[in-house]
Amino acid sequence: MMTTTMKEGLEPAVELMNNVLRQATTVVDEFPLVFRSGFSGQVVSLGTSENVQSVCAILMREAICNDTTLPMGLIGSVTTDSDHRRSGLATNVLIAAEARLAEQGAIISMLWADDPRFYFARGYRPVGSENDFIIDADMIESLPIIENIRLANADDHEAIHGHYCRHASRLNRTVEETSALLDCPGMTTLVHEDGDHVLAYACMGRGEDLDGTVHEWGGDLNSVLGLVRLHAESRDTTVPTFLIAPRNETELAQRLTLMGSPPVTGLLGLAKIVNREAAANLLDELVGDTAKVTFFPDGSEFEQVQVEAAGGTEFLNDDTLLVLLFSGKGERAETEAFGDHFGINVDRLPLEPFVWGLDSI
Secondary structure (H helix, E strand, O other): OEEEEEOOOOHHHHHHHHHHHOOOOOHHHHOHHHHOOOOOOEEEEEEOOOOEEEEEEEEEEEEEEOOEEEEEEEEEEEEEOHHHOOOOHHHHHHHHHHHHHHHOOOOEEEEOOOOOHHHHOOOOEEEEOEEEEEEOHHHHOOOOOOOOEEEOOHHHHHHHHHHHOOOOOEEOOOHHHHHHHHOOOOOEEEEEEEOOEEEEEEEEOOOHHHOOEEEEEEEOHHHHHHHHHHHHHOOOOOOOEEEEEOOOOHHHHHHHHHOOOOOEEEOOEEEEEOOHHHHHHHHHHHHHHHEEEEEOOOOOOOOOEEEEEOOEEEEEOHHHHHHHHOOEOOOOHHHHHHHHHHOOOOOOOOOOOOOOHHHOO
């Protein structure tokens, strides 16, 4: 059995992923940052070059959250050949992917799963948050009507990237990466223009998971809401359209709440700490001089993370580290209770990274 990280000679891995995961599209087109040359994503596989038995995609990213940059690795399209399931291959390919991301500097790995039980058993926990809005037929009538809307084209990509980069919560990506992602199949991107200027954009649809969902947008808020209206009107209006946003996009939430669609707080995804030392260093930075966070490496007496503060000393396992650093749905209760008990300043905790729909793999 061989573990490889590949960029060339991907045909057997792509064939396995397409056969198991895709019908009308191919993973190569849907996830260009992983499969196209010139981008940093990779494929981790188990098997041989002719007989790939289990595989997944990985992509190293930097998340901008609050005033902190978080190195994180995305994992997607975990796939095992039907003839080799229930033999531990998916677990082993996941371990190999996590190790590779840790080597590349990731503090956590993040993924998405319809059935999370497999990942819960392997150390993944729900983290982060997003605001989900339901745009039904009645709600459409409350959205603004704007003119000069059209389909985006390649000439718009640089302006779209500029609007994306103005979001306070996002993943760092280049204009070339944004351009490649905007060409994903099954997605409609609308722009509102004023003369030669793109005022806003909104993307709807990308694979089965984001069908009928406006999953990335940016620019003038009134323009964005007008784009959402046109997206919703383009569908069967008896079926709701969904809009997702970071929780710190408060003006959007206020506008939509007044129109009759208050946000529903959802989870961002599942995450696992893949570099405990880096996680300890990040926590130490975020609590400032109110506590000392120490990492004890493998082979030491403790092999874990220790917090020393005015209220005492405690050793933290990975689950507690995840709760303190990221929590789930933005809940602060456990973080604040920990801070109160030990006399630690937790004003900068938890972090709230956000992954827009174009960035998912």
